[in-house]
Amino acid sequence: MQKGNLQKRKLNNQKLIVSAPPHIRDGLTVRRIMWEVVLALGPTTLLGIYIFGWRALTIILTSTATAILTEAAIQKFCKKKVAVADGSAALTGLLLALNLPPGVPLWLAGIGGAMAIGLGKQVFGGLGNNPFNPALVGRVVLLISWPNLMTTWPKPTPGLFRSVDVVTGATPLGLLKEGAAVATSQVSLWDAFWGNIGGCIGEVSALALLIGAIFLFWRKHISWHIPIPFIATVVLVSGIFWLLNPAKYVHPLFHLLTGGLILGAFFMATDMVTSPVTRKGQIIFAVGCGLITVAIRLFSKSPEGVSFAILMMNGATPLIDRWTRLRKFGEVSVNA
Amino acid sequence: MKILTFPGGVHPPTSKEATRDKKIEPAKIPERVIIPLLQHTGAPGEALVSKGDRVTVGQKIGEAKAFVSAPVHATISGEVIEIKPLPYPLGLNTDSIVIQSDGKDEWLEVEGTKDWKALSPDKIRETIREAGIVGLGGAAFPTHVKLSPPEGKKIDAYILNGAECEPYLTCDYRLMVERPKEILEGFRILMAALSVKNGYIGIEDNKREAISAMGRELNGEPDIQMKVLKTKYPQGGEKQLIKAILRKEVPSGGLPFDVGVLVSNVGTAFSCWEAVVSGKPLVERVITVTGPGVKEPKNLRVRIGTRVSDLIEACGGFNGKPGKIIMGGPMMGLTQFTDEVPVIKGTSGILVQTDVLWDEEIACIRCGKCIQSCPLYLMPTMISLYSKRGRLEEAKDYGALDCIECGACGYTCPARIPLVQWIKYAKRELAKKKAQ
Numbered sequence: 001m002q003k004g005n006l007q008k009r010k011l012n013n014q015k016l017i018v019s020a021p022p023h024i025r026d027g028l029t030v031r032r033i034m035w036e037v038v039l040a041l042g043p044t045t046l047l048g049i050y051i052f053g054w055r056a057l058t059i060i061l062t063s064t065a066t067a068i069l070t071e072a073a074i075q076k077f078c079k080k081k082v083a084v085a086d087g088s089a090a091l092t093g094l095l096l097a098l099n100l101p102p103g104v105p106l107w108l109a110g111i112g113g114a115m116a117i118g119l120g121k122q123v124f125g126g127l128g129n130n131p132f133n134p135a136l137v138g139r140v141v142l143l144i145s146w147p148n149l150m151t152t153w154p155k156p157t158p159g160l161f162r163s164v165d166v167v168t169g170a171t172p173l174g175l176l177k178e179g180a181a182v183a184t185s186q187v188s189l190w191d192a193f194w195g196n197i198g199g200c201i202g203e204v205s206a207l208a209l210l211i212g213a214i215f216l217f218w219r220k221h222i223s224w225h226i227p228i229p230f231i232a233t234v235v236l237v238s239g240i241f242w243l244l245n246p247a248k249y250v251h252p253l254f255h256l257l258t259g260g261l262i263l264g265a266f267f268m269a270t271d272m273v274t275s276p277v278t279r280k281g282q283i284i285f286a287v288g289c290g291l292i293t294v295a296i297r298l299f300s301k302s303p304e305g306v307s308f309a310i311l312m313m314n315g316a317t318p319l320i321d322r323w324t325r326l327r328k329f330g331e332v333s334v335n336a
Numbered sequence: 337m338k339i340l341t342f343p344g345g346v347h348p349p350t351s352k353e354a355t356r357d358k359k360i361e362p363a364k365i366p367e368r369v370i371i372p373l374l375q376h377t378g379a380p381g382e383a384l385v386s387k388g389d390r391v392t393v394g395q396k397i398g399e400a401k402a403f404v405s406a407p408v409h410a411t412i413s414g415e416v417i418e419i420k421p422l423p424y425p426l427g428l429n430t431d432s433i434v435i436q437s438d439g440k441d442e443w444l445e446v447e448g449t450k451d452w453k454a455l456s457p458d459k460i461r462e463t464i465r466e467a468g469i470v471g472l473g474g475a476a477f478p479t480h481v482k483l484s485p486p487e488g489k490k491i492d493a494y495i496l497n498g499a500e501c502e503p504y505l506t507c508d509y510r511l512m513v514e515r516p517k518e519i520l521e522g523f524r525i526l527m528a529a530l531s532v533k534n535g536y537i538g539i540e541d542n543k544r545e546a547i548s549a550m551g552r553e554l555n556g557e558p559d560i561q562m563k564v565l566k567t568k569y570p571q572g573g574e575k576q577l578i579k580a581i582l583r584k585e586v587p588s589g590g591l592p593f594d595v596g597v598l599v600s601n602v603g604t605a606f607s608c609w610e611a612v613v614s615g616k617p618l619v620e621r622v623i624t625v626t627g628p629g630v631k632e633p634k635n636l637r638v639r640i641g642t643r644v645s646d647l648i649e650a651c652g653g654f655n656g657k658p659g660k661i662i663m664g665g666p667m668m669g670l671t672q673f674t675d676e677v678p679v680i681k682g683t684s685g686i687l688v689q690t691d692v693l694w695d696e697e698i699a700c701i702r703c704g705k706c707i708q709s710c711p712l713y714l715m716p717t718m719i720s721l722y723s724k725r726g727r728l729e730e731a732k733d734y735g736a737l738d739c740i741e742c743g744a745c746g747y748t749c750p751a752r753i754p755l756v757q758w759i760k761y762a763k764r765e766l767a768k769k770k771a772q
Contacts (some may be wrong), residue, residue, distance in 0.1 A: 017659050017692050018673050020757035022743035023666040024348055024503065028750045030701055086698070128699030128751075277704040277715065328735045329575065329712040330585040 030127075033272075034087030036219055040212035041094055041267065047208040048201035051156045052102035056201045059109045060097040066113030067093025074122040088127050092116050095135035095268065098202020099260065099307070100142070103154040108146060112138040132314045133274045136307050143307075153198040171198045172258035173303040192257035203260040213266040222270040225282035226289075230265040231256065233290025241298060255297065264306035265289075274314040281317075281324035288313045339541055341566035342576040344711040346744045348503050348569055348667065350542060354633040355506045355626050360514060362637045363650050365441055369411050369641030370678040371397065372424045372432040376470040377477045378404035383433055389416045394444035394617050396466075397433055406478040406681075407468045410435055411619040411639040413442040425663040425670060425677045432678070435641070448615035452525055457483075460529040460612065467611035468618045468681070473497060473508075473572070473601035474664060476682035479608065482600070483529045485593040494532045495581060495599045496523045498539040498546060499565055499572030502665025505685045507622040508602045510635045512539070512546035516553040519602050522609030523560065526600055535560035538577050542567040569667060570742040574599040576711050588738050603684075618681060625651045629658045629688030638679055644686055645675040659692035667743040695752045706745035706755055712738050716745035720758035728769065731762040739763065 049057045071089035075082045084090070093113045100109060116138025124130045143150045153171050172192065191197050193206045203209075216222045239252035255261065269275060269289050276285050289309045296305025374380035379402035391397060391410035399407040414437040421429035449455070455463075465480035485491055496519070500508040512519060527535050537554075539547050541564050551562050563581045565571050575586045577599055584595045592599055603621060610616040619640055626633035631652030638647060644661060648654060662669035663683055679686075706716040714735040722731035736759055745755045 016661055016671070016673055016675075018671045019660070020746075020754050020760070021662075021666070021668050021670065021741075022746045022756070023660060023662055023669065023671070023687075023689060024747065025752065026346070026348075026748050026750075028705075028748070029695060029752070030698055030703075030750045033701075033703070033750055083698070088701075126699065128701045272701050272703045275702075277702050277707055277717070279708075325734075326707070326713045326715065328588050328714060328738050329579075330588040330590065330738075 030088075031086045033221055034091050036221060037216065037267070038087060038091050038094060040215045040221075041091075041098065041202070043208040043211045044098065044202045044205060044263070045094065047205050048098065048102070051204060052154065052201055056102045058106060059100055059102065059104060059201065060094065062106045063097035063100070063109040063113040064090055064093035066110045067096065067117045070114045070117040071122065074118065075126070078122075080126070083127070086127065089117055089121075092121065092134045092138070095202075096138045098263065099135065099139045099200050101150060101153050101199075102201050103152055104142075104149055108142060108149055112142045115141040128273055130273060131317070132311055133268055133271050136268060136311050136314075139307055140311065156198060156204065171303065172254065173297065174198075189253055189257055192254075197258065199258070200260060200263075203263045206257050206262050209262045209266060213262075216266065216270075222266065223279075223282075225279050226270045226275060226286045227265040229283050229286035230269055230289045230293075231261065233287050234261060234293050237291065237294045238298070241294075249298065255294070259297070259304050260306040261293065264293075264310055268306075269310050269313070274317060276317050276320045276324065278321065278324045278326055281320040284320050284324065285313050285317065288316065339564050339566050340538075340580040341568055341571065342579040342711055344709055344713065344744070345568040345570060345576070346709045346747050347567075348747060350567065351503045351666075352506050352509070352542075354504075355624050355635050356509065358506075358510070358633070358635050360507075360510050360622050360635045360637050363639070363642065363647060365412055365437065366639060366642045366646045367437050368417075368643070369435050369437075369639060370422055370424075370432050370643060370676075371408055371411065371435065371641040372422070372430050372678065372680060373398040373408060374424075374430050375408060375476060375640070375680040375682065376406045377475060378402060378406070378481070380431065381405060381408055383419050383431070385410075385416050385419075385433065387416055387419060390414070390438075391416060391435060392442045392444045394446055394619055396468075396617075404478060404481050406470050406480075407466065408433075408640075409468055409617045409619050411641050412437045413440050414438040423672075423674055423677050425672060425680055425683060446615035446617075448611070448613045450613055452612050453528065455528075455612070457529045457531065460525060463612050463615075464529070464608055466617070467607070469604065469607050469611055470618070470681050471601055472603035472607065472621060472681065472684070474668065474682050474684060476680070479526075479600070479604060482598060483526070485530075485598075489593045490596055491530050491532055491593060491598055492596045493534045493536065493582060493598075494523070494527050494530070495574075495577055495597060496535065496537045496560075496602060496605055497572055497574070497577055497599050498537055498543070498550070498602045499577060500543070501540060501567075501569045501572040502667055502669075502684070503569075504626050504687050505624045505665050506626075507624045507635055507684055509543050509546050511606055511622055512543070512602055513549050515606060516549045518609045519605050520550070520553050520560070521613070522605035522607070523600070525608050525612050526598075526605060527559070530598070532598070533559065536563050536581050537561070538563050538565050538571075538581055540565050540567040540571055569744060569747075570711060570740070573711065573740055573742055575740065588735075621679075621681065621683075623647075623679060623683055624685040626685065627662075627688040627690075629655055629661075629690040630686075631655045640681055641678045643676055643678050644672065647679070647686060648675060648688070654688065656690045658688050658690060660687075660689040662687040662689065667747065668741065697753050698751045700751050700753060703750060705748040705750065709744040709748045711742060711744060712740060714738060716755040716759065717753070719762060720753060720755045723758040723762035723765075728762055728766055731759075732766055736762040736766065 120134030
């Protein structure tokens with residue numbers, strides 16, 4: 001550990017340290033936050049491996065390893081301190097893997113990991129400076145470059161380390177594009193809750209994700225201001241459409257439990273770097289994410305909207321921060 | 337009783353166990369004292385004595401003509417051996433008077449009055465000014481100036497600050513437990529100086545003995561109300577105290593009298609009692625000498641001007657190798673580069689830390705913890721960012737000048753950014769710019 005920006009002076013044969021207050025610190029560090037978020041992703045990661053087998057494990061390892069290596073290589077090249085131990089690159093790599101279909105080739109996961117860190121983070125100056133969620137940048141690069149590979153979904157074959165099923169299934173949201181009736185007839189909401197549905201490695205079980213989310217709430221790494229309004233907006237708006245025309249639109253619970261909504265709302269929209277800092281701003285950000293998600297899911301050709309919704313609102317974050325600047329203590333409003 | 341508080345703030349460990357139950361002891365009268373002519377917020381004084389003069393305890397030895405200033409007094413009897421700039425706790429060197437003790441501890445003849453109710457407000461102010469009393473909570477603002485609000489500002493509430501929210505410090509707590517009667521009488525004298533009818537005492541809820549001692553002494557008198565406050569830092573900040581007790585916000589850039597309130601520390605009230613009732617000027621105060629780097633932590637009644645080294649000795653010496661010597665508490669105290677600095681009127685404690693290991697500062701990850709902890713609802717990370725980049729106008733726009741430097745943001749920052757330091761820098765540069 002280095003002694004920060006402290007000044008040492010020698011007097012009375014004793015070196016005393018002179019520094020600015022405060023002289024005590026809370027125990028929480030950035031490194032701790034990052035690794036605890038990784039830990040919170042544990043249940044859904046393990047369940048993903050259980051459901052999709054060895055292939056899922058190798059995809060997760062590849063993506064995480066390339067993310068860490070890319071971060072280290074760029075930091076070394078830029079003559080910065082190599083700081084992969086802070087856990088942020090590992091978290092990005094893991095989040096990306098959890099957002100990949102379980103059958104993608106390993107080279108794709110590798111490119112994704114490198115893109116997420118290189119293009120999503122280091123190009124802006126590294127930790128704390130990236131405007132967009134790096135894992136989602138990686139995912140979108142892959143989605144645009146290899147759309148077929150990124151939308152091929154092996155069927156879930158639960159069982160400890162079984163090989164991945166070559167039969168290609170459909171995701172619930174993919175079915176939705178064929179009509180509400182088709183989708184609801186083939187997907188049980190209970191399966192969606194437990195995780196027995198097609199989808200990305202880390203998004204299939206609402207239960208596993210919620211266990212991690214509760215841990216994050218408990219550790220105060222996330223607050224309700226982003227995930228709850230995000231999810232509430234999706235449920236509310238999709239619910240209005242369902243009430244108006246239940247034949248055409250699907251039940252709001254379907255939207256809640258399928259696709260990447262829960263993963264996105266609790267683990268990606270809440271990324272501290274790319275979301276607003278004020279509580280009011282966070283709510284505005286979350287409602288925006290919810291509206292864009294529903295708009296994409298209901299009215300566009302693409303089945304899933306969470307990633308794009310978060311990325312778009314990431315872009316709006318500086319503006320939201322500016323709008324929602326806090327009233328200072330004792331600040332007298334001009335109109336008062 | 338309802339427990340009051342303010343929005344924001346942090347919960348550092350209170351670390352008061354080492355000295356909480358230790359009675360205030362008088363420290364040995366030192367061989368030598370160093371008395372800086374500037375110990376308060378305001379204009380520095382000029383020496384009234386010269387090298388070689390003999391002085392007695394309580395004799396006025398420094399004074400300024402300016403209104404916002406306070407005289408200083410000799411705190412031991414003996415000979416003035418030097419008048420020159422010397423290290424002092426609030427920064428680099430400042431003009432100081434050095435007195436060598438004659439070992440006699442002779443006091444100037446002084447006289448006070450038990451019948452202070454017969455004194456006019458002006459006479460009370462004058463007595464307090466002559467006694468050199470300043471706010472003992474830390475800011476050291478001259479008390480007689482506080483008692484002279486501008487024309488047209490009506491003061492209708494006076495708060496006695498017994499919060500003592502800084503970790504480690506117990507001097508105010510001990511004073512409240514041991515001398516509640518004198519503190520209350522001192523407070524009533526302060527209230528009388530402005531004919532204030534509503535008095536409040538604010539004490540954090542972890543100081544039960546102080547609450548009961550003061551409560552017993554109050555005995556239901558209607559002029560002063562006891563208010564129990566949540567233990568949270570910085571509860572003892574005057575703006576936070578006013579917010580918690582009276583639900584009023586001091587306007588941005590304003591002072592408590594703008595909302596008709598004054599706040600004084602319990603130590604200040606005690607010194608006012610001494611000044612008015614026994615005629616004793618501010619020559620000693622209670623401080624807490626504590627921390628892992630001190631062998632026997634204590635609450636000591638010390639003469640102003642006593643060097644830190646003497647007090648460390650009085651507490652059994654250093655425990656291990658000292659890392660930081662901090663004047664004040666760990667949240668706002670200032671680190672010293674030598675133990676030859678003297679205790680001044682605003683010194684509430686000496687904290688010695690041993691293991692000083694710091695994580696390196698890394699980039700802000702915008703977690704927002706500084707924002708949620710700021711009791712002034714500022715955005716410390718934004719101010720510090722602008723300050724770092726020299727964009728002072730933006731730093732000001734984000735409230736740099738409203739910052740009370742409590743350090744709550746720096747305490748909570750997981751990236752270990754020295755937020756307060758950057759904000760202080762912006763404040764200083766803005767002040768320089770304004771002066772030009």
